Amino acid sequence: MMSAKRIRICILENGRTPDDLIDRFGSYPMMIEKWLAPFLPQAAFTYLSPVSGDKLPSPAEFDGYILSGSKYSTYERSPWMVGLIAFLQQxxxxxxxxxxxxxxxxxxxxxxGGLNAKSSKGWGVGSQRYEHDTHTLPAENAAYVFHQDQVNKIPPEATRIGGSAHCENGVFAYSFPAISVQYHPEFTAEYVQALAEKFRGGLLPDLVSANALDSISQLPVDATPIAEWVAGFFQKHIDG
Structure with a gap:
């Protein structure tokens, strides 16, 4: 039975929606809340922005945390990333x-204790088929992706529970209360399409964008099972 207790969730913004798209699609924390809130109705969401210089809270200030995506690479080790790594260890x-x-x-x-790096497989953009090796997620489902970095060394306390042909180490569950996904369950088809069109011929090679736009039209995504999984994770690990 779902707990009636208010769950305090802090969404940490590590990247910003492009200026010309934010009015239409909202910030990344807004996208995440819109996607997850219907499945976690007892949650109260707070947004903090490490990428914009916001100070990190004390860990116990919130019941749980969500880390957004970003255009940056973890190996840049900007000061805010170093602080966030220490926070994650706390x-x-x-x-x-x-x-x-x-x-x-x-x-x-x-x-x-793992390692993220730029992938030799290049960009993953659009809709991709993911496979999951856990009963709590569909054996196969489509997901929206936008990345060129990948985890190539799995942390010692992580279990790989999902991936795609393009990204083998795509979903992790840890031996402590932590889960993560390489894909973007909070993205909509319209937003991924807007990104593929915006960056076509610049950040993204023309063929990457063209294939991404084709995949979006051919491989529909339903992120509902992922939302149910994440909601169940927070409910399980936060006392009622």
Whole structure:
């Protein structure tokens, strides 16, 4: 039975929606809340922005944390990333649940003894088929992706529970309260399409964008099972 207790979730913003798209699609924390809130109705969400210079809270200030994606790479080791790695290590020590998305997945891997790097497989953009090796997620489902970095060394306390042909180490569950995904369950088809069009011929090679746009039209995504999994994770690890 779902707990009636208010759950305090802090979404940490590690990247910003492009200026010309934010009015239409909202910030990344807004996207995450819109995606997850219907499945975690007892949650109260707070947004903090490490990438913009916001000070990190004390770990126990919130019941759980979510790390957003970012255009940055974890191996840049900007001061705010170094601070966030130390914060993640505190969360592990205090067993406070955390869920990471894309850059969040990668930074958690770095913080917990793995390694993230630029992938020789190049960009993954659009809709991809993912396979999961756990009964709590569909055996196969489509997911939206936008990344060129990947985790190539799994942290010692992580179990790989999902991946794709493009990204083998795509979903982790840890031996402490932490889970993460390389894909973007909070993204919509419209937003990924807007990114693929915006960066076509610049950040993204023309063929990457063209294939991404094709995949979005051919491989529909339903992120509902991922939301149910993440909601269940927070409910399990936060006392009622």
């Amino acid at each position: 969360l592990r020590q205090e067993r406070i649940p955390v869920f990471g998305i894309c850059f969040g997945h990668q930074l958690m891997a770095d913080a917990y």
